[in-house]
Amino acid sequence: MGGLGFQGKARNLQNLQGILRGAKILDLLIFKTSEIKRDALSVAKSITASFSDEVIIRSAAQNEDEESASNAGAFLTIPCIHSQAIDSLLSALERVSESMGEGEHELLVQPMLQGITLGGVVMSVDKEDSAPYVVVNFEESAKSDGITSGSSTKHQTFYHFRHASLPDQPRLRALIETIFELEAIFDCEYLDVEFAFAKEGESEQLYILQVRPIAKRAEILHQEVFEALEKIRIKFEKLNRPHPNLLGNRTIFGVMPDWNPAEIIGIKPRYLALSLYKELVTDSVWAYQRSNYGYRNLRSHPLLVSFVGIPYIDTRISFNSFIPENLNSKIATKLANFYLDKLANSPENHDKVEFEIILSCYHFNLPQKLGELQKEGFSQEELKRLEFALLELTNAMIDPIGGLYKKDLEKIKKLEEKFQSIESSELADIDKIYWGIEYCKRYGTLPFAGVARAAFVAVQILDSLVQIGFLNSQEKEDFLASLNTVSKKLSERIHELSSGKISKEEFLKEYGHLRAGTYSILSPSYKEAFESYFGDIKACKSPLKKEFCLSCEKKEILENLLVEHGLRISAQGLFDFIKEAIEGRELVKFGFTKVLSRVLEMVEAFGGRLEIPKEEMAHLDIKILLGLYANLEGITAKERLLEDILFHKEEFALARLLKLPPIILDSKDIYSYVLPSSHPNFIGSGRVQAEVVDESMEGLGGELEGKIVCVKSADPGYDFLFTKGIAGLITCYGGVNSHMAIRCAEAGICAVIGAGEEYFERWRRARFLELDSASCKVEIL
Template sequence: MYRTEWRPNLNNSASANMSKLSKAQTLEFFSTKLTTAYVLPQIVCTFEQWIENRDAIVHQVLQQLNPPYVVRSSAGDEDKHEQSLAGAYLSLLNVEATCDSLIKSVNEVFDSYQRQCPEDQVFIQSMLQQPDYAGVMFSQDPSTGAPYYIISVDQSGSTDSVTSGRDSEGSTYVIAHESVVSHIWLQQLIDLYKQLQPYYPDTALDIEFAIKDNLVYLFQVRPLQTRSLRDLPVAAYQLEQRCIYKKLHRLTQRHPYLLGATGLYGVMPDWNPAEIIGIKPKPLALSLYKELITDHIWAVQRFNYGYRDLRGFPLLLVLGGTPYIDIRVSFNSFVPSKLDADLAERLVNFYLNKLKQQPHLHDKVEFQVVYSCYSFDLQERLNELLDAGFSPTDLQKISSSLLELTNSIIADQSGVWQSDLKSIESLQQRQEQILNSDLNKLDKIYWLLEDCKRYGTLAFAGLARAGFIAVQLLNSMKGCGLLSETEHKQFLLSLNTVSSELVNDHETLDKQNFLNKYGHLRPGTYDILSARYDEAPELYFGSAQSGEYSQPGSREFSISLSRLNSLNQALQQAGFHVDAIALFNFIKKAIEAREYSKFVFTKSLSDTLVCIEQLGMQLGFSKTELAYTDIKDILKLHSTTLSAQETLHSSIQLGMNYHALCQWIKLPVLISDPADAACFQMLPGEPNFITSLSVTAPCCEADPYADLSGKIVFIEAADPGYDWLFSKHIAALVTQYGGCNSHMAIRAAELGIPAVIGAGERLYQYWKQASILQLDCHSKKVAVIQ
C-alpha cells in the first residue's frame, strides 16, 4: 500500500516533531491515537511515487476505498507553524470511481502546488456522505488569541461550505474555555481538541471536522497562527468574567421602577453604540458617549417628548469593555407616559419576549419590535398583539396614546422639536464665545461639554426622535399606498441635508472655505485618534471632485392634487391634527434638522477633543495615551485642586490596562441570559438594504489613499463621519453595524447610493472576502460573483 511509514518520536518535543509531519502523515498518526474521533482510511502517495506507479496507486484506491472519493492536497509547505497555507492548494470532492477521474483529479491537485517536489504528497479518502455537522473549530479566537472555542458549522450536508467560504447559512458558536455547553456535539468537539492539544503544546489549533450519527470525524488539524495564551493575564481575566456574570445576574432581576420581568442587553438597539463608538471603544470615546448622551441626556429627551420618565437610569452599561444598551430600560422609554401601568407592563414584556424569540431584530427594534409613534400602518402592526393575549380595548388604548403623543410632536408651530432646533442655533453662538475666550484649556473643555449637553445633544436627541417619526410616517405612507415608490424617492431627493451640502460645497467652495465649514468632522466622531477633516484634508478628499453625485439644479418635490386629497382624508380619519402639506413640511424639516443638529453638536465635541489634545501636550501626554483616559477624570480637574499630571497619568494607566484586558473578552451582540457571556451562537445577519438599485462591482475597504471609484466599499460601523466616501465616486456601501434608520442609511438613500447597512459580523466578513459582488437592493440579495 502506498502510504508514508515514517513515524516521529513524540516522547520529548511533541510540537517540534508534529511540525515535521505532512497533512496526510498527521492524520495517519492520529488514526491510531484518538478515542474521541475517527480518521477515514486513506491512501497516500508522493509526487515521485505518482509519476512512477500511477496505475498501481489508482488500482489500490479502487480496490480498498469505497467511492466516491476526496482527493486532498498534502504539500510539504502546508500546515506548518510558520504558515498554514490553508486553502492555498486544491482538494477535490465527489471524485468518481474510475481510473480517468482519479488520474485527472490527482494530477490537478499536484498541479495546484507552487512547484512539485518529489516528497510532496496527495492522499485519497472515501467521501463522508451527508454529515449532520461539518465545519471548522479554532481553539482560540484567531483575531486576538483569546481563550474561546470558535466553531463554524454547516448542517446542510456539505463538508466544505465553511472552509471554502461559500457558507452563508451556517452557524458560529463561541464558547469560553472551561464553560459548560448544552449541546452534546459541541462537547464532543471540545473533547477532541483536548485529546489533540497535548501533541501541540502552547499552540492554538485549527481543526476541520464532521459529525455523522454522533460520531466525530477528524479531517484535518493544523497550528493556528494567533496570540499565545501565555500572554493572558489569567487572574484578571477570570475576575472580569466573574464580574460580568454577577452583574448580568443582578441586572436581569426585577426593578421596582422598571416595567418588564427581566433584562436584555444589546450593542445595536436604540442609541446603537456599536455603530457610533464600536464594540471595543477606547475609554475616552466611551466615556464621552456616556457623558454626552447615554448617562442622562437620553432619558430627559424621552420624557420631554411624552414618553415614560426614565431619568436616573443609564441607558448604556459596559461589560468586558463592550458597550451594551439596557434594552429593558430602552423599551420602558418608548411607552407613552399616559398609558396605564398594567397595560404598559404587559407591552414591555411583549417587546422583550419578541426580541428573545427573534434576536435578528436587535438592530431593528424601533421598526419591527416596539410601537413608539403613530403611523399609517400602526393598526395593522398592532394586530400581532391579539395573538399575544391583548384585547381590542388594549389595542385601542395603545393606538390612542401613540396618536396623542405623535400629534404633540409633529404640531406645526408648537411641536417640542421646534424648541430643540432653536437650542441648536444657540449652541453655534456659544461655541464661538467659548473658543474665542481667554479661558484656560480645562475651563474650555468643561464649558464646551456643558453647552454641548444642554444645547446640543439634548436637542439632537429630540430632533433625532422627530426624524425617526418622520421616516416612520413617510415609509408607512408608501407602505399603505398613500405615496408611490417614485414619489417616495423624489421626496428623499428633495431633502437638503448636510450630506448633500458637503458634496456640493466640495465642488464649489475653495479649500479654505470648505474646511472652515466642515473641518471639525471626524470619521470616528468620539475618537481623539480620528483625524479631523481640516487636519488631513488630502486623506479624505485628495484633489478629486465629486461631480458624480452632484445634485440636480432643481430638486423640488411635487405631488398631485388627488394624492393630496387622499392623504388629507387619511390624516383626518386617523385623527391627526395636521394636513398633508403640514405633514410633509414636518417630515422634511425633521429629517434635515436631525442631520444639521448632529453637524453642529459634533463641533463642540470635536473642539473638546482638540482642547484635550492640547492639554495633554502641555502635560507631556501623547494623543494615543489620551485616548485611554476617562472624561470624568478630566472634568474633575475643573472643580478640584487635584494635580492634572497625576490625575491624567493614573486615568491613562487604568484605561490602558482595562482596555488591554478587554481585548481578551468576547461577548455576543445580544445577551438574554447571564450564561450567554460564556457560550453563545452568533446571530445570523439580516441586513438593511438601502435604495432599490442594483450594482455589480469590485470590493475594497475604506482606505482614504486607495482609488475607491466604482468600488463597493466596506466599513465596519455606519458612522456618518465617513461622509468623505461620497466624494470618492463609490459604487455602493456595506457596513457591519448600523440600522435602517442610521445616519449613513439616511445619507445613502438621499444620494441614491445602494447600500447594505448592518450586514452583521458573519455576512460582512463573508462578503468582504469577495473580489466582485452583485448587490441587488430591490431583491434584498447579495451574490458573490468572484
C-alpha cells in the same frame, strides 16, 4: 511527556488512527510525489484496489500544516473522483502533485465522506489574538468544505469560552470534547481542525478531516479573561433583577438598540470615546429629552452599560422610555414585558427595535401592528388606551406651530455663539473643556436627542404611507432625494471645490471639523487629513436634485386619511414635518459635532502640554478631566491622568480578547453563544455589480468611484464617501433609520446598512459583489 508532534497533513491523520476516541479518522492512503512520477499507474491501481466509491485526493506538502506556517488552501485538492476511473485518477494525481512544486511531497487519498449533515472548522483558540475561546465555523450541509472553500452561504459561528460548562447541544459538546482530546494528544492548545458530522444508521458520527497547528500565536490569558467574564456575569445578574422604578421582569443587553453604540463609537472603543458618549448622551441627556417628548421619565437611569469597556444598551430601560407617560402602569408593565419577550424571541431584530419590536408613535399602519398585541392577550380596551396615548404623543410632536422639535431646532443656533465665548476667553484650559462639554450638552446633544426623536417618528410615518399603499417605494425614494440635508450640501461644496468655485480654505472652514469617528480623538478631522479623505480633488458631479410634489388628488386623499386617523395636521403640513425633522436631525448633528471636534482638539492640546500624546489621552475617562474643574487633587493633574489612562489601557487590551455576543439574553451567553443571524437593512431599489473596497482609513482616500465600499460603522464623518461616486455601501452596524440609511436613500445609492458581523465579514472579503436592493440580496461574484 511530549505530544504526538505535527508531521504534516497526511501523517497527522494517520497517527491519530487508533488513538483518537471522540471521533473517527477516514481510511487513508499516502503516496510520495516521487512515486507518482515513477509509476502513477501503479498508484492509481492501489487506490482502485483499496476503495470502491468516490475518493478525494489532497495535497500534503512539506511546508503544509507546519507550526511556523499552515499554507492552508495553498495547494490543490480534488474531490469526487471515482476510485475505479483510472484515467480520472491519473489526471488528479498529476495535477495535485504538480500544484505542490519541486521537492518531495505527499498526497493523501481518502474516501469521500457520505451522509454529511454538518461540517466546518474549529479553532481551539481565536486565530487572531489567541483569546481562550473555542471558535466553530459550521454549516448544516451535505458538503464538508463549505467553510474552508468560502462557498458557504448559511454558515454560523459559535464562540465558547474554554473554561465554561460544555454546551447542551450534543454536536457542539462532542466537538469541544474532541478538541480538548486532540490538544492532549498533540500537547498543543493552538489547533485548527476541519471536521464533519455524518449519518451512521440512526445516529451521527463525528469525523476529523484535518488537524493543523495555528501558526499565529500569543500567550493565552486564561485567568484574566475568566475574571473579566465573571465580573460581567455578576453585573448582568444584578441589572437583570426586578427594579422598583422599572417595568419588566428582566432585561436584555444589546450593542445596537436605541442609541446604537456599535454604530456610533464601535464595539470596543477606547475609553475617551466611550466616556464622552456617556457624558453627552446616554447617562442623562437621552432620558431628559425623551421625557420632554411625552414618554416615561427615566432621567436617573443610564441607558448604556460598560461591560469591561464594551458598551451595551439596557433594553429594559430603553423600552420603558418608549412607553407614553400617560399610559396607566398596568398596561405599561404588560407592554414592557411584551417588548422584552418579543426581542428575546427574535434577537435578529435588535438593530431595528423601533420598527419591529416596539410601538413608539402613531402612524397609518398602527392599527395592523396593534393586532399582534391582541393575539398576545391585550384587551380591546387596553389597545384603545395605547392607541390614544400614542396618538396624543404624536400630535404634540408634529404640531406645525408648537411642535417640540421646532424649539430644539432654534436651540442649536445658540451653540456656536456660546462655545465661541468660551473658546476666545482667558479661562484655563480645563475650564474651557468643562464648559465646552456643558454647552455641547445643553445646546447640542439635548436638542439633537429631540430632533432625532422627531426624525424617527417622521420616517415611521413615511414608511407607513408606503405600507398602506398611499406611496410606492419609488415615490418614497423621490421624496428623500428631494431633501436638502447637510450631506447633500457637502456634496455640492465638494463639486464647487473640484470646479474651482471655492477654495480649499473656504471648504474646510465649513466642513473641516468632521471626522470619521465623531467621538474619537484618534480619528483625524477633514482639515487634519484632507488628502486621506478626499485624495486629489477631481471634477465630480453635483448631487442630483429631485423635486417632489403631491398631486391635488393625492393631497385630498391624505387629508381624509389624516382626519380618519385623528392626526391634527394638514397633508402639506405632514410632509413639511417629515422634511424638517429629517433635515433638522442632520443639521443639529452637524452643529454639535463641530463643537465636539473642537473639544477633542482642546483635550489633545491639554495632553500635549502635559507631554501625554493623544494616543494615550484616547484611554482617558472624560470625567477625570471634568473633575479637575471643581476639585483640588492631592496629586498633580498629570499623575491623576496617567493613573486613569493606565487603568483603561489595560481594560482596553483585555476587552479586545473578550468575545461577547451582540445581544445578551442570559448570563450563559456571556460565555458561550452562536452568533445570531441578522436581517440586513437594504436601502434603495437598484442593483449594482462592482469591485469591493474594504474599510481602512488609509485606503478610503483612494479611488472609490464605481466601487462597493465596506465600512464597519459609519457616522456623519463618513459623508465624504458620497463625494466619491461610490456604487454601493455596506456597513456592519447601523439601523434602518440611521444617518447612513437616510443618506443612501436620498443619494439613490444601493446599500446594506447593518449587515451584521457574519454577513459583513463574508462580503468585505469578496473581490466583486452584486448588491440587489430591490430583491434584498447580495451575491459574491
